[in-house]
Amino acid sequence: MHVPFLDLHAQHQSLQPQLNETIQKVIEESAFIKGEGVQSFEASLSKYLGVEHSISCGNGTDALELVLDALNIGKGDEVLVPALSWISTSEVVATRGAKPVFIDTHPESNCIDPRKLPEKPSENTKALIAVHLYGHPAAMDLLSDYCQKHQLFLIEDAAQALGGKWQGQPLGSLATAATFSFFPSKNLGCMGDGGAIATNTRGLAEKCRKLANHGQSQRHHFELDGRNSRLDNLQAAILNLKLPHLNRWVQTRTKLALRYSEKLAHLGGLELPHLCEGHALHLYVIKTGRRNELKNFLDENGIQTLVHYPAPLPLAECYSEMGHSPEDFPIAVQTCKEALSLPLYPELTLPQQDYVIEKIETFFK
Numbered sequence: 164m165h166v167p168f169l170d171l172h173a174q175h176q177s178l179q180p181q182l183n184e185t186i187q188k189v190i191e192e193s194a195f196i197k198g199e200g201v202q203s204f205e206a207s208l209s210k211y212l213g214v215e216h217s218i219s220c221g222n223g224t225d226a227l228e229l230v231l232d233a234l235n236i237g238k239g240d241e242v243l244v245p246a247l248s249w250i251s252t253s254e255v256v257a258t259r260g261a262k263p264v265f266i267d268t269h270p271e272s273n274c275i276d277p278r279k280l281p282e283k284p285s286e287n288t289k290a291l292i293a294v295h296l297y298g299h300p301a302a303m304d305l306l307s308d309y310c311q312k313h314q315l316f317l318i319e320d321a322a323q324a325l326g327g328k329w330q331g332q333p334l335g336s337l338a339t340a341a342t343f344s345f346f347p348s349k350n351l352g353c354m355g356d357g358g359a360i361a362t363n364t365r366g367l368a369e370k371c372r373k374l375a376n377h378g379q380s381q382r383h384h385f386e387l388d389g390r391n392s393r394l395d396n397l398q399a400a401i402l403n404l405k406l407p408h409l410n411r412w413v414q415t416r417t418k419l420a421l422r423y424s425e426k427l428a429h430l431g432g433l434e435l436p437h438l439c440e441g442h443a444l445h446l447y448v449i450k451t452g453r454r455n456e457l458k459n460f461l462d463e464n465g466i467q468t469l470v471h472y473p474a475p476l477p478l479a480e481c482y483s484e485m486g487h488s489p490e491d492f493p494i495a496v497q498t499c500k501e502a503l504s505l506p507l508y509p510e511l512t513l514p515q516q517d518y519v520i521e522k523i524e525t526f527f528k
C-alpha cells in the first residue's frame with residue numbers, strides 16, 4: 164500500500180464539479196484582480212472568525228510583513244518569536260530590519276514557552292509573534308498577559324491553525340492581528356499562494372489594506388510606500404467554495420488524530436502529540452529518539468512522512484552572526500531531532516491509516 168503524506172488530488176476530486184463551475188465563472192467574468200470574489204471571501208472569513216476586518220493578500224509571509232509594517236516595526240526594534248516554526252515567522256522580522264529574539268518552545272505544545280520569556284524584555288522590544296504550531300493553540304492567556312504588562316503588540320501567526328479555537332474563541336481572533344496562509348497544504352488551501360490578515364482594529368486594517376495595494380486608498384493617491392500583495396479573484400473564488408467545508412475537514416482531522424493517538428498509545432519509545440481542546444491539527448507530529456530509523460522504515464513500506472522541522476530557526480545559517488548555540492534552545496533542538504509528521508488529511512482513508520499504525524507497531528515491537 165502507498166500512503167502519501169498529503170493527497171490534495173483527493174480533496175479536489177470530491178469538489179470537482181463545483182470547482183470546474185467556479186473556475187469557469189471566473190474565466191467568463193475575466194475580472195482577475197480585485198473582483199467581487201475577493202470582497203466576498205474577506206467578508207466570509209471575518210464572519211467565520213468573528214472579527215471586524217479581514218484583508219486578503221498574496222501569501223502568509225506577506226500577511227506577517229504587512230502587519231509588522233503597519234505597526235511601524237523596523238530598524239532597531241526587536242520581536243519575540245518562537246525558536247520553532249516555519250522560517251516566515253522570523254524572516255519577516257529580519258527583513259524589516261528588526262531583530263528576531265528567539266524563545267524556546269514548550270515540550271508539550273511545541274509553541275513558544277511563556278515561562279522562557281525574559282522577565283523584562285529589552286526597551287526595543289515591540290511585539291511578540293505567537294505561532295499555533297501544527298495547529299495547536301499557543302498559551303494565549305499567558306502571552307496576552309505578558310504583552311499587556313510590557314506593552315507589546317501580540318500577533319498570531321495562525322498559518323497552521325485556521326479552524327482551531329482557544330477557550331471557545333477562534334484562533335486568529337485573539338490578538339492585535341492574526342495572519343493566515345492559504346498555501347495548498349494548509350487547513351484551508353487555495354490552488355496557488357494566498358494569505359490574509361484578521362484584526363478588530365480599524366486603523367490597522369486600513370493601513371494593511373493600503374500597504375498591500377501600493378499605499379493607495381483611492382486610485383493614484385499614493386499615501387504610503389506600499390507594495391503589491393493581492394489575493395487574486397480566482398484563488399478567492401476557490402477559497403469561497405472551500406470555506407464552508409472547513410469545519411467538517413477540521414473535524415475529520417481531529418477524528419483521525421484521536422484515532423492515531425488511541426491506537427498508538429500502548430507503544431513504548433514514542434511520544435504522542437498532546438492534543439487539547441480546540442486544536443485544528445494541521446500536522447500530527449510524534450516524537451521518538453529513533454526518528455530517522457522510523458522514517459526510513461516507513462519509507463520502505465510506502466508511507467511518506469516529513470520532518471517539521473529539521474532545525475530550530477535560531478540555528479539557521481541566515482542567523483549565524485547572532486551566535487546562537489543549541490544549548491540556548493534545548494527543547495526546540497530536541498524536538499527537531501525527534502519529531503516526525505505522519506500523514507494526516509481529511510481524505511486519508513481508514514485502511515490507509517490502519518496500515519500506517521500497523522507499520523509503526525511493527526517497528527516498535
Ligand SMILES: *Cc1c(COP(=O)(O)O)cnc(C)c1O
Pocket residue numbers: 222223224225248249251252294320322323343344345346356357358
Ligand atoms: C505556511 C506558514 C507561513 C507562510 O505562509 P506562506 O503562504 O507560505 O507565505 C507562515 N508561518 C507559518 C507558521 C506557516 O506554517
